[in-house]
Amino acid sequence: MSRATNVAVLGAGSWGTTVASLAARNVDTLVWSRRSDTVEQINREHLNDMYLKGLTLNSRLRATASLEEAVHNCDVLVVGVPSHGFREMLRAVAPQLRPWVPVVSLAKGLEQSSRQRMTQIIHQELPGHPAGLLAGPNIAREVLQGMAAAAVLAMPDREIARALRPVFSSSLFRVYTNLDVIGCELGGPLKNVIAIAAGICDGLELGRNARAALVTRGLAEIMRMGVAMGGRSETFAGLAGLGDLVLTCTGVLSRNRHVGQALGAGRTIEEATAGVVAEGVRTTLAACALAEAAGIEMPIARQMRAVLHEGKPPRAALDELMLRSLRRE
């Protein structure tokens, strides 16, 4: 870009902090947190023990507890708060934000009441600002440790996407651009629903074959729904769809899969979700409502809604998914 760029990242959770630290390698970056102890620790020790214990952040990253300070001078706004606080956050910063500043979402959820995607909320609350997102198979700790990873920066405008890429990209964090904002934005929330089902599968000890079949059907379900909502099917086979789905459903236990695993192992929904922001729990309701409105079949999401919100036993839900009648693939 033509002159020095200032990036503001709102939210110092594990992924917000990691993206801020990545950006700080390339441009001036300020991360906002409402917690003064987190702000102080980032500024003094380059650490965020609350979310990323033991990992050192880029020393050029600065933090602030003042939204005004974070936003009034920024040229790129990155929003790293969960979907249920997303709209409120945008309203709070709207009076400070310069015109034309691109807004990049990191959230992987849908707003429960409106069933909207985060970039739709950006358009409503910050009209005139290009809205996009950063998504993909990215465990924050691994990225921060400098392990190789790839992500997708989805922006509706090719020029802006190209100009923004160097803000986040490095030799070990490869950022690809994609113009399909809708598709990239739906992959994350919908995969969280499937991840809960995969977790139940693990908790019930149904095995790897069953989980692989579930992931396969999960992608089919995500694609069906995503294409009906305007995404491109290729996008769902890419990093923000399949890549994120595979990562979340296998290997290290993600938050959403953890909730499912606890349910499968016999915990109550209250026990399973205690102290965890698992976006998938809320997203399941929004996804089912959208699917019903669009006349799309989402059998896994429907069973997850029954388990999470209607008291259905996890075993009964998985049995129904596994024992669907024989037919062509």
Add this chain to the structure above:
Amino acid sequence: MSRATNVAVLGAGSWGTTVASLAARNVDTLVWSRRSDTVEQINREHLNDMYLKGLTLNSRLRATASLEEAVHNCDVLVVGVPSHGFREMLRAVAPQLRPWVPVVSLAKGLEQSSRQRMTQIIHQELPGHPAGLLAGPNIAREVLQGMAAAAVLAMPDREIARALRPVFSSSLFRVYTNLDVIGCELGGPLKNVIAIAAGICDGLELGRNARAALVTRGLAEIMRMGVAMGGRSETFAGLAGLGDLVLTCTGVLSRNRHVGQALGAGRTIEEATAGVVAEGVRTTLAACALAEAAGIEMPIARQMRAVLHEGKPPRAALDELMLRSLRRE
């Protein structure tokens, strides 16, 4: 089917034995092994300790060391030998086989010299016989233990596919039919190549993000190649493509991923492949040759060929894959 059906399964490896045991629940089934001790153990103890230690087979399954006995009365022929012995096996049974008997392949490889799929070899060696395959995300041990799993029976004729399905299917082993024989047949061999790369990724400890990105690109590569060879892209997003890919690249260590992991951890190719039939090692050569002939880009397969057959260090190969130049997804 109209009268009692006799199934013959050639090869008593882990998957051949498992499929034979599944079929024995439904119809008279005879499994052939060249090892007399295996034959005796299956008949006397319903065990195959050589490949499936400690797991009990269906008590109705019988075994024989006589190819003639296995084949001369069979109505369905299942071929469960590795791809390098496939053609020779068909030649041996050809004089015994009744007309019209469908031949179902279990092998997940390509013939190295001819680069052909197993059903192509069936057409050549057993002309006039319907040729198909059973594929999908199926760890043999889990299936035999009665854990839920799903598979695809691919046959070119819908009537035959429907009639064959009850031979293999049960409430816990769900068999779907698919008419895309080419697509279903390419998923297995090509995913073995990607599994070796995923294993190297593990052996080098590159992390879960990198592996998820590799699996995503792996599916893209399989689809590109598979569609060019006549498969349907939807097939590669299904159980025999994505499902098998996810299973092989995550969770329990598959044979092909094991070879990759050993290479990544510093073993030589001789050490890594000692005593293991990892179909992917040979398939890599055939896949690269086919891709070059068709003008298709297969960067992962190309790097695997360099590692497996040209002495390239695994780290250099993975670096090249991870650090490909930035571009649109």
